[in-house]
Amino acid sequence: MRILIATTQVPFVKGGAEALAEGLREALQKAGHETEIVAVPFKWHPPEKILDQMLACRLLDLSEAADLLIGLKFPAYLIPHPNKVLWIVHQHRTAYELWDHTFGDLIYAPNGAEIRDAIRQADRQLIPRSKAIFTISINVTRRLKNYCAIDSTPLYHPPPYANQFYSAPAEDYLFFPSLLSPPKRQSLVLEALAQTSQPVRVLFAGTSDRPAYSEELKGLSRKLKVENRVEWLGQVSQEEKRTLYAHALGAIFPPVDEDYGYVTLEAMLAFKPVITCADSGGPLEFVRHKKTGLIAEPKAEDLAAAMDELWENRQRAEELGEAGHMLYDQLDICWHGVVRKLLS
DSSP: OEEEEEEEEOTTOOOHHHHHHHHHHHHHHHTTOEEEEEEEEOOOSSTHHHHHHHHHHHHOOOTTTOSEEEEEETTGGGOOOSSEEEEEEEOOGGGTTTTTSTTOOGGGSTTHHHHHHHHHHHHHHHGGGSSEEEESSHHHHHHHHHHHOOOOEEOOOOOTTGGGOOOOOOOSOEEEESOBOGGGOHHHHHHHHTTOSSOOOEEEEOOBSSHHHHHHHHHHHHHTTOGGGEEEOOSOOHHHHHHHHHHOSEEEOOOSSBSSOHHHHHHHHTTOOEEEETTOBGGGGTOOBTTTEEEEOSSHHHHHHHHHHHHHOHHHHHHHHHHHHHHHHHHTOOHHHHHHHHTO
C-alpha cells in the first residue's frame, strides 16, 4: 500500500511530533508499505496566516498520490483524501485549552476570536469525515471530546530508540530534557530549586524555541542564586541523552497540559522515577503518585518538596523507577500495535 503521513512543521524546529512522524514512517515501511511524509510548513503569526494555511491544506489534492493518508497535526490533518485516518498529535492549542491561558497568544489578536471560531468550525466539520480517528493520548482524546464533541481512540507509541535505554548507578542530579519553552516550565523548576532544603542539582538538556529565552532562564537562575546547582547542556545527542537518563537520580518534567510527553516514557525505560505536576496532562497517564514517581502541585514549594523527597531517599527513588519500568512493559507500547490499529 502507498501511504502518506500528513503533518505540519515549523521550519528548523524539530521535536516530538517530528520524531513521531519519522517513527511511524519507519514502522509502516517495515510492515511492507511504501510510505512518505508530507510536511506542510507552518506559520502562525500574524494570526491571519493560520486561515491561509488551512485553506491551502484544503486545496491540496493528494487523492491519487496514495492509497491512504494518515493526518497528524493541524492544519495538515485537514487535507482531503477519500481514504483518510487521523492520529491527532494535538489541535491548534491556543484556539482551545490555551485560549485564555497565560501561554495563549491568539486571544490578544484583534480578530483572534474570529480565527479561533474558524479553526473550531473546521475541526468540527472536517475531522469526522475521516474513516477513523485516533489520538496520541487520553489527554488529547479528552480535549477533542470536550471542545468538539468528537469521539476518538487513544493510541500510545514508543519514544525513539526505545530499546536502547538502560539504567546505571544514580548520580547527584535530576534530569530535565526538553525544549526550553515557557509551557515546559523550566522557570518553575528554578523557583523550586531555590526552596529546596537539600542541595538538589538539575541538568537541563535542550535548546530554546526563542533564542532570548535561554538567556532569560540563565538570568533567573542567577537571580534566585541557584546557578551553581544547574547545568545547561544545550542540544545533546540521543546517545548522550540515554547516558544522562541512566545516571540520573530521576527525571523532572512539569509542563502545562502536555499532549503526551516522551520524557516520561524515556525515564520509565531507564528505570527512573518522574516528578511531574498535577496539571501536566500527558505525564499523568503514566506517573502514579508514590508508585512510579511523584506528582506535585504546580507551585514552587510543592515541587521543591518532591525534589527533596527523591534526593533524601535514594533507595525509594530506585524502587519507583523499577515500578515505572514494569508499568511500561505492562502497557505493551509498540509500533507494531500502532500500525495494526491505524490500518485496521
